[in-house]
Amino acid sequence: MTGRAEALPALAEVFRAHGYEGASLALISRATGLGKGSLYNLFPGGKAEMASCVLEEIDNWFEHNLYAPLRQAERPAEAVSAMFDAVEAYFRSGRRVCLVGIVALSSERDRFGEAVRSYFARWVAALTEALQRSGRDAAASAALAEEIVIQIQGAIVLARALDDPTVYTRAMTALKARTAAG
């Protein structure tokens, strides 16, 4: 038996590469190496369930690797810095796209609206908390947290559009410097 967990990474890549509508069952089947029978055995709810599970797994990954450390760090400034590194590695400097961001921009936002909202709201909240605990006042922390998430998402867009990952790294270097200084 191959469980859902084993199929999710390949599934995620298909959705990332082709979007929800563009990810046909034929592509999904090829990418996962699973026939339709197996896919519908693992995900009785079909494509919608596959996408839900992928979003959930991504959410879990971010919660565990980024949000929780930000909230609980003893040295919050270091946690923020570690987040920048983890995010850069995860999105491969903009070569890899943010699936949750794509869903937010697409017409599937309504279908997965709450998952998308929660992912970004918790990101901003965790970052706000870390920034505040590292010595900023509440308003400045909230503003900077929002700006950081915005710049990450925007840098992915621009780096991909210009097909130039240095756009991503350059923006993040400047942003990290401002975050450390502020």
Next chain:
Amino acid sequence: MTGRAEALPALAEVFRAHGYEGASLALISRATGLGKGSLYNLFPGGKAEMASCVLEEIDNWFEHNLYAPLRQAERPAEAVSAMFDAVEAYFRSGRRVCLVGIVALSSERDRFGEAVRSYFARWVAALTEALQRSGRDAAASAALAEEIVIQIQGAIVLARALDDPTVYTRAMTALKARTAAG
């Protein structure tokens, strides 16, 4: 005769709302009020040609209303400020999505890669020029120009994800202030 020009706004909205793959000819036909006969009469190249034309029209709009003014402004600082206002109105504070950004994130980037690249490259270049002529050095101008485009794209993503246009206006207010100050 209804020309291409009259059909383009409705076409653009369909592509914005559903992406390239999700924009079926049935949706396009409904949105434009044109039957297949008319659509293929206007756009013999089918969906690909429709999308090309839409991207070209968007490009023309940005070139004429944003890039050219930025490059030619006698008072470049005012041109930058006017750009912020025009962009906020165009994207309706993030309620409306950037079609070129969406294409950049999708698998259609390869099909329309050069159009996407050029749109963003010229945006950054025009902004760099205006910032430089308003008294910044070359390096600082280039960095800030890139950051502005990044924040615009990111703010659209986050505002839509959180379903909260104030995210967009808030980010832009802070960015405008920094741009004016710098």
Next chain:
DNA sequence: CCAAGTTTGTACCGATCGGTACAAACTTGG
């Protein structure tokens, strides 16, 4: 080792996809 349960591949479903063919309905020029 075999029976019961699970997983898998294949064939098939109706619906819809993008695109074509083409006659009927219009518009236009003389």
Next chain:
DNA sequence: CCAAGTTTGTACCGATCGGTACAAACTTGG
């Protein structure tokens, strides 16, 4: 006003869509 050219709606094309049915192939427990 009519002939020539243009535009339009409709019917249709094969391909693919997401999803279902189900028998054959496997796995597992006793």
